[in-house]
Amino acid sequence: MPLHDADLVARVLVDDDHHAFAELVRNHQSAVRGLLRQLTRSDFALADDLAQETFLRAYKNMQSFRGEAKFSTWLYRIAYNCFREDARKRKELVGIDESQLAAEQDPQTVDPALKHDLMHALQLLPLHERSAILLCCQNGLSHDEAARVLDIPLGTVKTNVLRGREKLKKTLAVWKTD
Amino acid sequence: MDEQFQEDWLDRRLREEMPYIDDEGFTAAVVQKLPAAQAPGSYRAAILIGLTLLASVIAYFLSDGGRFFVVAAYRLAGxxxxxxxxxxxxxxxxxxxxxxxxxxxxxxxxx
CATH class of the missing domain: 1.20.5 (Single alpha-helices involved in coiled-coils or other helix-helix interfaces)
Known part of the structure; x- marks a missing residue:
């Protein structure tokens, strides 16, 4: 019978059980790596490095997980913070690179081979809208949970999701008419 | 109505297009980087209790039957x-x- 996250977390905390932690990693690796791949704009190597850092940080700070939120929500928060710290270090936070920002705003500049690809359209969104869409629409988090992960007000999350959705629809419509 | 349909369609597509990423040694790499496992909690607790009892017994005999404690209690009361x-x-x-x-x-x- 598969164990729930709470049972596995308890085993890690009480017995420092590496097998239980491995089970947690196995259960959540796909979602965490998927989120980071989208946030890093498909830089798979960087995303996997950040995912490793996420799980190691989760292990180190397991005692601070109080079970108020879902374990996956807590992991997403750590993953997002790892990504932000790395982006800050690399000075690659969206909004700093003007040429990248211009490309984001103009879906016409996209390679024709990538048009009609929803995931590519998603990568054209600015970080704050992309992360809100990824968490709420793709990973199924509530607006409230996403606000906790991103550490921003609930209203901002709702706005970002709304704007992101609008831009996605527009981008896909523009590509459709090409 | 059409707007709602488009949103549902978008959310569904987003969820469908999120592929499952195969582990391919990722979990093993993470576990390998974990610090060495500590002794189980119950084992650690038994060692701690045992050492505390041993230390108490040694302190009792070395301090002339805990006489210093009685003296300190009198001093504190004063x-x-x-x-x-x-x-x-x-x-x-x-x-x-x-x-x-x-x-x-x-x-x-x-x-």
């Missing part, structure tokens, strides 16, 4: 109440400050 209260409050404040700073450091790590 002190003014104000002084005892002051020491107790200071001790509590120091312990609270240490606990709070440890908790804050822990929270900062996860942020």
């Amino acid at each position: 002190m003014p109440l104000f002084f005892i209260s002051f020491v107790a409050i200071c001790g509590t404040l120091i312990a609270t400050a240490a606990g709070a700073s440890a908790a804050l450091a822990q929270t900062r790590d996860t942020r």
Whole structure:
């Protein structure tokens, strides 16, 4: 019978059980790596490095997980913070690179081979809208949970999701008419 | 209506296009980087209790049957109440400050 996250977390905390932690990693690796791949704009190597850092940080700070939120929500928060710290270090936070920002705003500049690809359209969104869409629409988090992960007000999350959705629809419509 | 349909379609497509990423050694790589496992909690607790009992027995015999404790208790009883209260409050404040700073450091790590 598969164990729930709470049972596995308890085993890690009480017995420092590496097998239980491995089970947690196995259960959540796909979602965490998927989120980071989208946030890093498909830089798979960087995303996997950040995912490793996420799980190691989760292990180190397991005692601070109080079970108020879902374990996956807590992991997403750590993953997002790892990504932000790395982006800050690399000075690659969206909004700093003007040429990248211009490309984001103009879906016409996209390679024709990538048009009609929803995931590519998603990568054209600015970080704050992309992360809100990824968490709420793709990973199924509530607006409230996403606000906790991103550490921003609930209203901002709702706005970002709304704007992101609008831009996605527009981008896909523009590509459709090409 | 059409707007709602488009949103549902978009959300569904987004969920469908999120592929499952095969583990391919990722979990093993993470586990390999974990610090060495500590002894199980119950084992550690037994060792701690055993050592505490042993230390108490040694202290009892070395201190002439715990006579120093009786002497200290008499001395404490002779002190003014104000002084005892002051020491107790200071001790509590120091312990609270240490606990709070440890908790804050822990929270900062996860942020």
